[in-house]
Amino acid sequence: METIHAADEVRLSWDTGAERIKDGAVLVGRDGVGGIGTLAELRAKFPRARVRRWPGVLGPARVHEGPLPQAPSARERIHEVLKTGAVVVLAEHVGTAELRAAAERNDVVVLARTRVPAIVPSGRADLAVFDADGACVATVCAGRLVHRRR
Template identity: 70%
Template sequence: MLTIHTADEVRVAWDAEPVKDGAVAVEGTRIAAVGPLAALQERFPGTRVRRWPGTLGPALVHEGPLPEAPTPRERVHAVLKLGAVAVLEQHAGTPELRAAAERNDVVVLPGARPAGALVETGRADLAVFDEAGACLATVCAGRLVHRRR
């Protein structure tokens, strides 16, 4: 199912200029298109639109230890709640943590790297942050995995 995500501002990369009234069309696990909301709605008529307050951009890489929680699944979910969809191998060293990451489509990276960019055909990893930097929503491989109420 195709979904268009839009926010007050969209950044195709966190160091890029914000695009006002921008949007990202997501189909399955991939980004179908990035551009102005009006253009995406014209290209994909009748598509569901999720509107978010704040700034939408690429999901992050969590570079430190995973937050403490009672289970590996909860530790991985805590990372998703921060707007990250990737963790470093050195911090996901147990079989249980790796399995929890894999079940949730969280990428385990061999080393640090900057957050990606929102590009057509790229993996649909998005995060929305409010003005204070709190994560409002995380999309991991096209699936909404966190939404702050």
């Protein structure tokens, strides 16, 4: 099922000069980005899609560049990363088989070096929503909602 993730503002990247879409939305189908625009535009094009509205700013999920947060298990350490709005971790910080397996099971990308995250048409649907204080409201990893703040 397709889902439209909508927010007060959508940013295609976190660069200061990046495009911003007021009352923006991103269409997610399976694990990819199927459309980007205003909520009204995407609802008109995809009337059967489920709509999830989020308070704040929706943009690309982030890269977690430091050591993973401490938690009792590898799965919980990966989930702590997802709760920050990140879906990418650096290989140097997932040195055990358990951490690599937990990352793989959760579709978290493991990279040798950092990259600049961006939302691109037909790209993998890795999204995060942040409130006015910078706290993560929701994280979408490969099209799946993996965290939402209650």
